[in-house]
Amino acid sequence: xxxxxxTDLSPARFLAALPLLLLCLFPPAALASTAVxxxxxxxxxxxxxxxxxxxxxxxxxxxxxxxxKPVGIVESWIEKPVYRYLRSSLQEVPLLxxxxxxxxxxxxxxxxxxxxGAQNRHQDIYPLLQRIAPTVIxxxxxxxxxxxxxxALATGxxxxxxxxxxxxxxxxxxxxxxxxxxxxxxxxxxxxxxxxRANHARIYYGGFARTILDELGxxxxxxxxxxxxxxxxxxxxxxxxxxxxxIFYFMxxxxxxxxxxxDWTAHPLWQNLxxxxxxxxxRVDVVAWNMGAGILAANHMLDDLYRHYGLSNxxxxxxxxx
Numbered sequence: 289x290x291x292x293x294x295t296d297l298s299p300a301r302f303l304a305a306l307p308l309l310l311l312c313l314f315p316p317a318a319l320a321s322t323a324v325x326x327x328x329x330x331x332x333x334x335x336x337x338x339x340x341x342x343x344x345x346x347x348x349x350x351x352x353x354x355x356x357k358p359v360g361i362v363e364s365w366i367e368k369p370v371y372r373y374l375r376s377s378l379q380e381v382p383l384l385x386x387x388x389x390x391x392x393x394x395x396x397x398x399x400x401x402x403x404x405g406a407q408n409r410h411q412d413i414y415p416l417l418q419r420i421a422p423t424v425i426x427x428x429x430x431x432x433x434x435x436x437x438x439x440a441l442a443t444g445x446x447x448x449x450x451x452x453x454x455x456x457x458x459x460x461x462x463x464x465x466x467x468x469x470x471x472x473x474x475x476x477x478x479x480x481x482x483x484x485r486a487n488h489a490r491i492y493y494g495g496f497a498r499t500i501l502d503e504l505g506x507x508x509x510x511x512x513x514x515x516x517x518x519x520x521x522x523x524x525x526x527x528x529x530x531x532x533x534x535i536f537y538f539m540x541x542x543x544x545x546x547x548x549x550x551d552w553t554a555h556p557l558w559q560n561l562x563x564x565x566x567x568x569x570x571r572v573d574v575v576a577w578n579m580g581a582g583i584l585a586a587n588h589m590l591d592d593l594y595r596h597y598g599l600s601n602x603x604x605x606x607x608x609x610x
Contacts, residue, residue, distance in 0.1 A: 324442045327407040327427035328414050334422070336444045337402035341421070343390050345371075346429050347404040349582020350439040352377045353606070354448050360398050362387040365579050366540060373575065373588060396420045402442055429581055430496040436583045451610035452583050459590055459603050464505045466599045479506045480532035480563070481518075483578070486544035489552055491530060492518040497577045500586055504593070527557035535563040538574035570596050 320335035341360040342348040348361045352374055360382045364371045370378050382398060385391040387409055395403070395417070403423040410417065410425060417423040424442045426435050433453060440449025468475045479501055481492040492498055493514045502508070509532045521529070539545045552558055563569050576588035587606040594601040603609075 324424050326438060327425045331422045331424055333402050333442050339399060339401045340443055341395060341400035341403045343404060344387050344406040344409055344429055345579060346432055346435045346581035347439055349580050349584045350436045353452055353583045354440060354443060354445040356443055359400055360384045362390055367575060371575050371580060392416055404439060430499060432582050432586050448610050455606060455609040460503055462603055463590060467597055470597060476505050476507050477534050478509045478532045479534045479536060480509060480512060480530050482530060482535060482537040484539040484545055484549040486548060489521045490518055496581050500589055524552055524555050527555060531561045532563055534568040536570050536572050538572050538577050540574060
């Protein structure tokens with residue numbers, strides 16, 4: 289059976305068919321798309337995606353910083369289902385399960401036009417994600433500046449992304465100048481990053497907070513300068529390995545964790561640490577220092593440091609800077 293040609297259609301039917309015809313001849317991706325290089329290849333994404341989906345915390349933070357409300361996000365690690373500092377920007381956003389095991393059926397049902405994932409979380413399901421929507425994969429979830437650049441490029445928000453990075457650079461410069469003036473010959477300080485858990489303690493040699501402290505001019509104790517995330521300590525005899533001029537620690541508010549903290553910090557070896565003797569032990573926000581992993585969390589961490597060292601914090605808040 290022969291199909292009618294366009295000339296056989298009545299004017300009314302031709303006009304009705306015109307949108308579909310144009311869509312076939314000029315699909316949206318062909319009209320306006322951006323090639324984004326990422327950890328697992330290069331992906332063509334819409335130039336201005338409208339249905340962005342985030343599968344890891346740093347991408348969610350970055351999206352909010354860029355003024356994007358995702359159509360779906362994974363649950364937070366604590367403060368479930370969404371970190372408190374992001375809740376006002378993410379009200380009623382659908383949840384997609386855990387970062388380590390997102391719900392693929394729900395992702396497909398929400399019809400994203402861009403998916404943001406992470407190599408260490410989503411490499412195995414990347415082919416499946418690509419079948420659902422263009423997918424961009426970050427290489428290092430703790431490199432918040434690289435994550436922001438990737439998210440900004442993929443969402444067509446490069447100008448705002450650069451503004452956020454410029455603001456961060458200005459804050460880093462300001463902090464370094466102020467703390468050097470305040471501490472004088474005691475700067476730079478060596479600092480240790482600790483975490484207390486229900487049955488052990490941890491020292492962080494790398495990761496999100498460590499990279500920020502390094503950028504700000506702090507130094508790691510020599511024993512902590514190792515190319516690994518850190519170490520778990522199960523014996524209090526290991527307490528001397530925590531020593532530094534200052535200690536920043538975080539922990540969750542759980543009874544078992546508090547017992548660990550109380551037992552370890554009451555030990556004579558803890559009391560003999562330089563930071564403990566000099567009153568340079570500070571509890572910090574676990575989300576800002578370890579779990580948020582984005583440009584907003586980094587700024588909250590820097591706010592903590594301004595407060596801890598009694599420094600004037602005069603530059604605009606990150607939300608107001610761009």
